[in-house]
Amino acid sequence: MASVTASSVSISSLSCSLKQNQVFNLKKVSFSVSRKSFPSLRLQPAHRRFHVACAAKPETVEKVCEIVRKQLALPADSAVTGESTFLSLGADSLDTVEIVMGLEEEFGISVEEESAQSITTVQEAADMIDKLVEKKA
Structure with a gap:
């Protein structure tokens, strides 16, 4: 579950489903926000991308x-x-x-x-x- 406010992102208990009946825990999560969506949020350019990666079996x-x-x-x-x-x-x-x-x-x-x-x-x-x-x- 993830929640986003204008100044923070909270992530808890995420999983990634690749195939039917296969669920893996996430290795890392990053995300993209724009200043239009969150005008008060200041991020470095490298942190403006959404990416979800699943850990290997x-x-x-x-x-x-x-x-x-x-x-x-x-x-x-x-x-x-x-x-x-x-x-x-x-x-x-x-x-x-x-x-x-x-x-x-x-x-x-x-x-x-x-x-x-x-x-x-x-x-x-x-x-x-x-x-x-x-x-x-």
Whole structure:
């Protein structure tokens, strides 16, 4: 549920339905307002866009975590989560390329170079994978 006033936005309990009987919690929500709608509201230009993104399936995130652990030779009990950045896990640019190649092989997808270069976290990789798998189906 979201409510908007001239000076604030309140968001609580949002979900995103992608397919029948599949509901995912939202990863992030941003929105667009115009000064015409809310003349007293002052926003930076970068904050004037509405965007809703759904988080990847938990099983996708877990599989990406496993692949990252394997590619970086991390112990099985190492803390790798959706919020983990490849850099914080010790990955350099070559490691990141190898991670993406491992993800492509595991999920049967092809990641464009531009998309691969923009991935910095496990969650971003999982989100991209779910999007590509859905597009492929």
